[in-house]
Structures are given as structure tokens and as C-alpha cells.
Amino acid sequence: xxxxxxxxxxxxxxxxxxxxxxxxxxxxxxxxxxxxxxxxxxxxxxxxxxxxxxxxxxxxxxxxxxxxxxxxxxxxxxxxxxxxxxxxxxxxxxxxxxxxxxxxxxxxxxxxxxxxxxxxxxxxxxxxxxxxxxxxxxxxxxxxxxxxxxxxxxxxxxxxxxxxxxxxxxxxxxxxxxxx
Amino acid sequence: xxxxxxxxxxxxxxxxxxxxxxxxxxxxxxxxxxxxxxxxxxxxxxxxxxxxxxxxxxxxxxxxxxxxxxxxxxxxxxxxxxxxxxxxxxxxxxxxxxxxxxxxxxxxxxxxxxxxxxxxxxxxxxxxxxxxxxxxxxxxxxxxxxxxxxxxxxxxxxxxxxxxxxxxxxxxxx
Numbered sequence: 001x002x003x004x005x006x007x008x009x010x011x012x013x014x015x016x017x018x019x020x021x022x023x024x025x026x027x028x029x030x031x032x033x034x035x036x037x038x039x040x041x042x043x044x045x046x047x048x049x050x051x052x053x054x055x056x057x058x059x060x061x062x063x064x065x066x067x068x069x070x071x072x073x074x075x076x077x078x079x080x081x082x083x084x085x086x087x088x089x090x091x092x093x094x095x096x097x098x099x100x101x102x103x104x105x106x107x108x109x110x111x112x113x114x115x116x117x118x119x120x121x122x123x124x125x126x127x128x129x130x131x132x133x134x135x136x137x138x139x140x141x142x143x144x145x146x147x148x149x150x151x152x153x154x155x156x157x158x159x160x161x162x163x164x165x166x167x168x169x170x171x172x173x174x175x176x177x178x179x180x
Numbered sequence: 181x182x183x184x185x186x187x188x189x190x191x192x193x194x195x196x197x198x199x200x201x202x203x204x205x206x207x208x209x210x211x212x213x214x215x216x217x218x219x220x221x222x223x224x225x226x227x228x229x230x231x232x233x234x235x236x237x238x239x240x241x242x243x244x245x246x247x248x249x250x251x252x253x254x255x256x257x258x259x260x261x262x263x264x265x266x267x268x269x270x271x272x273x274x275x276x277x278x279x280x281x282x283x284x285x286x287x288x289x290x291x292x293x294x295x296x297x298x299x300x301x302x303x304x305x306x307x308x309x310x311x312x313x314x315x316x317x318x319x320x321x322x323x324x325x326x327x328x329x330x331x332x333x334x335x336x337x338x339x340x341x342x343x344x345x346x347x348x349x350x351x352x353x354x
Binding site for chain 1: 215216217219220221222223224225228229232233235236237239240241
């Protein structure tokens with residue numbers, strides 16, 4: 001696998017940019033897709049947001065100074081893109097972002113790209129009802145198996161706060177799954 | 181100690197040790213000790229990730245290399261813009277003397293035409309996402325309510341064999 005510094009250097013040079021960008025997409029497409037999909041829930045929206053994320057990465061690579069890891073920077077762009085997407089969509093529909101995501105979770109049963117059973121459907125309803133930060137932390141820690149330090153860098157917050165959010169999120173989800 | 185037989189009397193189901201490591205590893209993957217499922221159930225269309233690079237590259241690299249040469253037209257554009265600004269100012273000053281039209285001045289047909297021709301920027305899927313279908317009544321779609329008898333009379337007059345519409349009696353559904 002190509003070293004991150006080399007990849008960033010190649011992305012910034014016109015002659016090597018195209019090839020390096022292809023490598024970048026290939027390396028991160030699946031991880032970023034699943035991160036975005038967990039936020040927006042349906043495939044079509046995840047596809048739109050993923051493409052916009054890569055386009056933003058491409059357009060802003062000059063501004064990347066290497067203060068954080070490249071993937072953290074990309075995750076931050078992806079997260080912001082997904083949240084902005086939900087905000088703009090909910091504004092168009094005249095509902096709040098929370099309401100939109102709850103309705104999306106309720107509609108998963110009819111989604112051809114969701115084949116979860118009753119428990120998995122209930123799990124998505126439970127996650128949809130969490131506050132935004134708890135939702136992000138839970139998905140990144142439980143499903144994406146990220147370290148608290150990595151999540152803190154992406155979400156620009158403290159590890160202590162993340163641990164508290166994760167604890168609260170799991171308790172709420174467990175309680176929701178146990179309830180009838 | 182010699183009396184104590186050393187032979188193992190315990191048995192395992194046939195083929196138990198085959199694939200045991202995979203079964204243990206898959207249990208570790210599940211990590212659902214807290215009762216939260218390890219898998220979410222999301223899927224993607226077949227081959228989705230294969231075609232992704234091309235889609236993104238088409239949207240970025242091509243756009244970056246597109247060049248527009250507008251310079252030779254610049255003097256003409258400035259002149260045209262100046263004339264347009266003057267024209268808009270003159271018209272605007274003349275119109276400012278008129279009273280502003282109110283909502284009541286608009287004909288019903290104009291309003292309907294405006295709504296029909298306007299692009300709301302929402303697909304029918306997006307509208308369906310928030311439309312509470314279960315709470316909708318026939319009256320929400322129709323200006324005047326129609327009695328059931330009237331509907332039945334209409335169907336009887338305009339359809340040759342009303343029985344064809346009755347699923348319960350239709351031969352294809354027997």
C-alpha cells in the first residue's frame with residue numbers, strides 16, 4: 001500500500017494527480033461508503049454523498065496541510081457532507097433532520113438494499129432516535145471499530161466526552177431493543 | 181491406578197472439530213453480548229464499488245480541464261451589460277409609480293399554472309418519504325365529496341361487466 005505522504009504529494013502534483021486520485025478512491029471508497037451509509041441510511045443518498053465527498057477532497061487537497069491523518073480529514077469531510085445533505089433534504093421536505101432520519105429508518109423495511117431481520121430493523125430505529133453525536137460515536141465505535149482517539153480527531157472533540165456519549169448510546173439502544 | 185480405565189468415554193458429534201475455528205471467529209465477530217446485533221442488514225447493488233472510480237473521476241478530472249475563452253468578447257459584453265442596466269433602470273422607474281399587485285389580483289388559473297409549472301426540486305420518492313399516507317382521506321385529493329351510491333351508479337353505467345372488477349368472484353383468483 002502506498003504511503004500516505006507519497007499519496008498526498010502525488011495528489012497535489014498535476015502530472016500524478018489523476019493516478020493518485022484513483023488510488024485514493026480505491027483505498028477509501030468502501031470504508032467511507034459505509035460510514036456515510038450509516039448516517040443517511042439509504043443507498044442512493046449514500047452514493048450521492050460519497051461522490052460529493054471525493055469531489056470535495058479532490059478540490060481541496062491543496063488545503064490539506066497534514067496536521068491530521070488523510071483518512072481523518074476525509075472522514076470529517078464525509079461526515080459533514082452527510083449531515084449537510086440531511087439538513088438540506090429535511091429543509092426541502094419541511095421537516096427536521098431528526099424527523100427525516102426517523103422516517104427513513106421506518107421506511108427501511110421497504111428498501112431493496114436492506115435485508116435486515118426484525119431485530120436489525122429495530123436497531124436502526126433505536127439508532128435513529130439517538131442525538132446526532134451519540135449516533136455518530138456509536139456507529140464509529142461499534143460498527144466501524146475505530147479508536148476513541150481516531151473518532152476524537154474526526155469529530156474534533158474530547159475522548160472523555162466520546163466515551164460518555166458511547167456509554168449513553170449503548171444503554172439507550174439496549175433499553176430500546178429490550179422493550180416491546 | 182491400574183483399575184481406572186484411561187480410555188476417554190466422551191464423544192463429540194461427527195465433524196465437530198472441522199470448521200470449529202471459523203465458528204469461534206464468527207462468534208467473535210458477532211460480539212452481541214450486550215444484545216445489540218453485530219450486523220446491520222444494509223446491502224449495495226451488485227458491482228457498485230467497481231464502477232465508482234469512473235463515476236467520480238468523470239466528475240472531477242474532466243471539469244478541471246475544461247477551458248473557456250471569453251476574453252475577445254469582453255468589450256462587447258461590457259457595452260451590452262451597460263445598455264441592459266440602463267434599460268432595466270428606465271423600466272423600473274416607470275413601473276415604481278404603479279401600485280404593487282396583491283395576492284387577490286391573481287387569477288386562480290394563474291396560481292394553479294404557477295404551481296404546476298414550478299419545479300419543487302422533490303422527487304415523488306422524496307415526497308412519499310414524508311407524506312403520512314395512512315392519515316390521508318379521499319377528501320384530501322378531491323374538492324367535493326362523492327357519495328358511494330353515485331360511484332356505484334357511475335360504474336354500473338360506464339362499465340359493461342361490473343363483476344369483472346370483483347376480485348373475490350373473478351375466475352382468475354378462484
